[in-house]
Amino acid sequence: MSEPEMTFKNAASMGLSEDEWGLILKRLKRTPNLCELGIFSAMWSEHCSYKSSKKWLKTLPVDGPQVIEGPGENAGAVDIGDGLAAIFKIESHNHPSYIEPYQGAATGVGGILRDVFTMGARPMALLNALRFGAADHEKTKHLLGGVVSGIGGYGNCIGIPTVGGEVNFDASYNGNILVNAMAVGLANSDRIFRSAATGPGNPVIYVGAKTGRDGIHGATMASAEFSDETESKRPTVQVGDPFTGKLLMEACLELMASDSVLSIQDMGAAGLTSSSVEMASKGGLGMEIDLDLVPAREEGMSAYELMLSESQERMLMVLKPDATQTAREIFDKWDLDFMPIGQVTETGRLVLLKDGVTACDIPLDPLVDDAPEYDRPQAEFVPHPVIESNTITSGAPISNILMQLLGTVDLASRRWIYEQYDSQVMADTLQGPGGDAGLIRVHGSQRGLAMSTDCTPRYVEADPRTGGAQAVAESYRNICAVGARPLAITNNLNFGNPEKPEIMTQMAQSVVGMGEAALALDTPVVSGNVSLYNETDGRAIRPCPVVGMVGVIDDIANAVRIAPTASGQTLMVIGQDKSCNDGWLGASLYARHLAGEPQAAPPPVRLDSERRTGEFLQAQIGAGNIIAAHDVSDGGLAVTIAEMCMAAGLGATIASPDGGNAHGWAFGEDQGRYVIATDNAEALIDAAKTAGVSICVLGMISATDELKFGEGDAISVVKMKTSVEATIPALMNG
Amino acid sequence: MMSLTSMRIAILVFPGSNCDRDMMVAIERLTGRRPSLVWHKESSLDTIDLAIIPGGFSFGDYLRCGALAARAPVIDAVLDHAARGGAVMGVCNGFQVLLETGLLPGVLVQNAGLKYICRNVTVDVCDTIDSPFTQNLETGTRLTMPVAHNEGNYFASEDELARLNDNGQIAFRYKDGPAHGPANPNGSSLNIAGIVSANGRVMGMMPHPERAISPELGGSDGATFLQGCLEALAS
Amino acid sequence: MQVIVNISLKEGVLDPQGLAIARSLNDLGFQEVDGIRVGKRIVLEVDETDEARLHQRVAKMCETLLSNTVIEDYNIDIPDGQ
Amino acid sequence: MQVIVNISLKEGVLDPQGLAIARSLNDLGFQEVDGIRVGKRIVLEVDETDEARLHQRVAKMCETLLSNTVIEDYNIDIPDGQ
Numbered sequence A: 001m002s003e004p005e006m007t008f009k010n011a012a013s014m015g016l017s018e019d020e021w022g023l024i025l026k027r028l029k030r031t032p033n034l035c036e037l038g039i040f041s042a043m044w045s046e047h048c049s050y051k052s053s054k055k056w057l058k059t060l061p062v063d064g065p066q067v068i069e070g071p072g073e074n075a076g077a078v079d080i081g082d083g084l085a086a087i088f089k090i091e092s093h094n095h096p097s098y099i100e101p102y103q104g105a106a107t108g109v110g111g112i113l114r115d116v117f118t119m120g121a122r123p124m125a126l127l128n129a130l131r132f133g134a135a136d137h138e139k140t141k142h143l144l145g146g147v148v149s150g151i152g153g154y155g156n157c158i159g160i161p162t163v164g165g166e167v168n169f170d171a172s173y174n175g176n177i178l179v180n181a182m183a184v185g186l187a188n189s190d191r192i193f194r195s196a197a198t199g200p201g202n203p204v205i206y207v208g209a210k211t212g213r214d215g216i217h218g219a220t221m222a223s224a225e226f227s228d229e230t231e232s233k234r235p236t237v238q239v240g241d242p243f244t245g246k247l248l249m250e251a252c253l254e255l256m257a258s259d260s261v262l263s264i265q266d267m268g269a270a271g272l273t274s275s276s277v278e279m280a281s282k283g284g285l286g287m288e289i290d291l292d293l294v295p296a297r298e299e300g301m302s303a304y305e306l307m308l309s310e311s312q313e314r315m316l317m318v319l320k321p322d323a324t325q326t327a328r329e330i331f332d333k334w335d336l337d338f339m340p341i342g343q344v345t346e347t348g349r350l351v352l353l354k355d356g357v358t359a360c361d362i363p364l365d366p367l368v369d370d371a372p373e374y375d376r377p378q379a380e381f382v383p384h385p386v387i388e389s390n391t392i393t394s395g396a397p398i399s400n401i402l403m404q405l406l407g408t409v410d411l412a413s414r415r416w417i418y419e420q421y422d423s424q425v426m427a428d429t430l431q432g433p434g435g436d437a438g439l440i441r442v443h444g445s446q447r448g449l450a451m452s453t454d455c456t457p458r459y460v461e462a463d464p465r466t467g468g469a470q471a472v473a474e475s476y477r478n479i480c481a482v483g484a485r486p487l488a489i490t491n492n493l494n495f496g497n498p499e500k501p502e503i504m505t506q507m508a509q510s511v512v513g514m515g516e517a518a519l520a521l522d523t524p525v526v527s528g529n530v531s532l533y534n535e536t537d538g539r540a541i542r543p544c545p546v547v548g549m550v551g552v553i554d555d556i557a558n559a560v561r562i563a564p565t566a567s568g569q570t571l572m573v574i575g576q577d578k579s580c581n582d583g584w585l586g587a588s589l590y591a592r593h594l595a596g597e598p599q600a601a602p603p604p605v606r607l608d609s610e611r612r613t614g615e616f617l618q619a620q621i622g623a624g625n626i627i628a629a630h631d632v633s634d635g636g637l638a639v640t641i642a643e644m645c646m647a648a649g650l651g652a653t654i655a656s657p658d659g660g661n662a663h664g665w666a667f668g669e670d671q672g673r674y675v676i677a678t679d680n681a682e683a684l685i686d687a688a689k690t691a692g693v694s695i696c697v698l699g700m701i702s703a704t705d706e707l708k709f710g711e712g713d714a715i716s717v718v719k720m721k722t723s724v725e726a727t728i729p730a731l732m733n734g
Numbered sequence B: 001m002m003s004l005t006s007m008r009i010a011i012l013v014f015p016g017s018n019c020d021r022d023m024m025v026a027i028e029r030l031t032g033r034r035p036s037l038v039w040h041k042e043s044s045l046d047t048i049d050l051a052i053i054p055g056g057f058s059f060g061d062y063l064r065c066g067a068l069a070a071r072a073p074v075i076d077a078v079l080d081h082a083a084r085g086g087a088v089m090g091v092c093n094g095f096q097v098l099l100e101t102g103l104l105p106g107v108l109v110q111n112a113g114l115k116y117i118c119r120n121v122t123v124d125v126c127d128t129i130d131s132p133f134t135q136n137l138e139t140g141t142r143l144t145m146p147v148a149h150n151e152g153n154y155f156a157s158e159d160e161l162a163r164l165n166d167n168g169q170i171a172f173r174y175k176d177g178p179a180h181g182p183a184n185p186n187g188s189s190l191n192i193a194g195i196v197s198a199n200g201r202v203m204g205m206m207p208h209p210e211r212a213i214s215p216e217l218g219g220s221d222g223a224t225f226l227q228g229c230l231e232a233l234a235s
Numbered sequence C, D: 001m002q003v004i005v006n007i008s009l010k011e012g013v014l015d016p017q018g019l020a021i022a023r024s025l026n027d028l029g030f031q032e033v034d035g036i037r038v039g040k041r042i043v044l045e046v047d048e049t050d051e052a053r054l055h056q057r058v059a060k061m062c063e064t065l066l067s068n069t070v071i072e073d074y075n076i077d078i079p080d081g082q
């Protein structure tokens, strides 16, 4: 079969630049064929090569005594004690989810689960960070409904609980939603599997589902901007099969227990291409594959199609030569394809055979090490002005404003979403969605893992460096608030087109902020993902560097939740002192909903006090001095207190501040704070003094249905709850 | 009466079952003995006191929930066991499997809200015929346990429903309780959450008792229920 | 040969999906929709050339697995000209 | 009038359900089954007597709600003699 000679035009249609095309010619010293060009374009896509972000990712802190495996493998691994490792990662499936929300989200979950069990970990929990367009945008309902059922469709079926996540609605995501999925697994620290191929001559085995023409060139698509044209040029959508995913997971974990696997890599973006190239190049070796042996679902698939297919539920592994039979029996038992398709070589080249002839023969170094890396120009960042609260506040009663804010989709209960997720399967969920962090028990022990995903895009947009740090700090708070010790983070950098200097600034600066916070809070980055070109018709999304954090609690009996348990308990705020009778309203939800969202600087993040406060809270929860805790985030103090009352089904009487700006005090989003309920106010005040942490009393839980701020009107807790519970069902049913 | 530790309990495992371990852990906790996990390709069962079909998505819930599992080899052995008067319990997907085998009447169709639903529900223990699954629970007892399913909407003909009702085969009905949301989560006829066979020896239920076995997991009513069954079967 | 099995819910059997779709269509302005029933259409590739035998085997598949005869009816359609 | 909408997965789109059912049938002794694709068959009662208009309205329903045109094809069948 003769195929036309490749030209720059072909390369351009696969998303390569003229320089990159030139580089390929130079490295190969000849013109690539279609299959080879496809492989280059996939490996050099933003998605696989991180060419625009690498420079900045390298600045992130990745070390610490707790780190077993930092970025670079399929997922990161941290030591949680008792010889166990938590293995976790987050990944985006933004573009596919916009095109086909159910399948896009489902395959996103499937993909991140494979990353985790590829490392030898049994997945224990899932989370998801979602961004949709404005609630009233015509596509939002369809996209939200599809994404949520897709996440549930995969996670519920495979039997991993979804224990947390976050959702934002903002018009900047109208044409480009964000779907980021995180998975957390557990493995024995000394039984972690990696992807570097070893031992020339060892068999390369394909396992899992068959290959079809699904999502060919998904990796390059994920690296391209959206326009009406791409929307109509829909590629064959990848369809998730959680049933096969479950079988694959069980078969791989069973095989890994048998000491047969030398290296293993899932087939994610760019399928067989990225898996074979990464395994071989990480091992400093080569690989030879006979594509005629690849189990195919469709007839007549070309070398190009086989290499670039993104069919789901597949893995590539290198086995000990004498283990093939054992391995085959395991995959037979689980009714999965098992096929030796090639071998590890010493050549440093990727050689592919198709129909008995060489379809590809390229050196691996240029594909990986020589992949382009750009230092893209940044625009100068003009900081948004700090605005004084009294320039945007009114004299309206706190009760009115609180009810208004609670009625917005930003603060609405996410129950409609998370009740579609099985949050309890595996019977180790101590806290599913609805609290600060998801909390699961390490099976059969007293230890627990806490996890959370966070980002506040409006802060990042207003000040990327602060926003990047804030995402880490908020995750940190969510972990501390249940009583756990934060360990490490994963991150998903969602931005627009990095070729635009102002977008590059957002990315670079928020990575800097994220790194500063990760260092200061001792939560190194162990894995992550970058999703760029999140734009529609030239308009970028609000920047969204999502942080996923995992922490550990040594005794789950000490964990606390957000609900106070009885009247008479004292409510206090930690991380704020009495004199704070104003508050930071710039970039707050208050400013968004009541002041037309003026351009304003976000609240500063103070990393040293952040850590001091977080460690104080952990210690006091551990000592049993705290009954309930909830970090202060969107909507400020008043919303935090209201959420605690709603969770408890109890009222509270709160003293209003003496003077100052009442709205600033109630709705300001100053960072580093927690509201807690205690029976031991005196002891806490003393301990806080010793620890150098500020604390002050807010009021008291009451046995009524009334939340009362000072002399203001009482707000019915039942009414608040009815309101926050109604918003999303109304949006989805209306 | 035999002791709980000497009870022989088998939990069937299909490809796609995902509550098998949870059930095993719950039973082991209550009896002190680990039940055996039986792979769906087995064509016989050792002598057992109770066969449990756990929750999950057997065969991906493809075609109809429970349909493919109900035709697996191990089911013949379960049918034999039931024909001898052996006790069988199906939870969630296990309930769906039992309906597909014909051991219990009716079907579970998609939830009226057309959505998967995972939350705590409260059920009322009904006045039933003599059955090991209910004999240790007082009629009217309220139990709070989680449900997690997409097809839990029990449906049968009017005649069948009347028969179930009159015979005392309705074991659990959804009832208002401390849990959030409407009492009946899925539109089930007569608020049915669980039923027993005409001889009381086979039970199917949607709530997951194995997930409600300790306060830190949100409640122990599932343990109360399971303990009652096990003691009844042991006596 | 190709065989098409149409599976539909028996009359009187609840179809929550059909109800919900009909309601959604009404809400979307398709007032003329009076009712909807959702069934399955299963297309089988079967290695059998004798039509009578084919029909009989597929009927057996329907009885054994493809349909739940308590609540569903099926019909078998062997397209002409294969 | 009654209208039947058949919805099927586009060619090349994976049908995990079909694969699982085919495997089960094989295991149950129906070795002759080579492949299965599962689609939906939606039967609509529509209050509209003009066939051309009926067709056009139902096509619109398919595009708006009944089929997921990214991965599915549909066809509309108006049985004769109603």
Ligand SMILES: Nc1ncnc2c1ncn2[C@@H]1O[C@H](COP(=O)(O)OP(=O)(O)O)[C@@H](O)[C@H]1O
Binding pocket: A127, A128, A129, A130, A162, A163, A164, A165, A166, A167, A414, A417, A418, A432, A433, A434, A435, A436, A437, A438, A453, A454, A478, A633, A634
């Ligand atoms: N997409 C989602 N999936 C699962 N749980 C979610 C999702 N979105 C929000 N939640 C849950 O709802 C609760 C409230 O979310 P959020 O307001 O973002 O919490 P926080 O302010 O503590 O970060 C949390 O428990 C969170 O885990």
Ligand SMILES: [Mg+2]
Binding pocket: A435, A436, A437, A478, A630, A631, A633
């Ligand atoms: Mg929080």
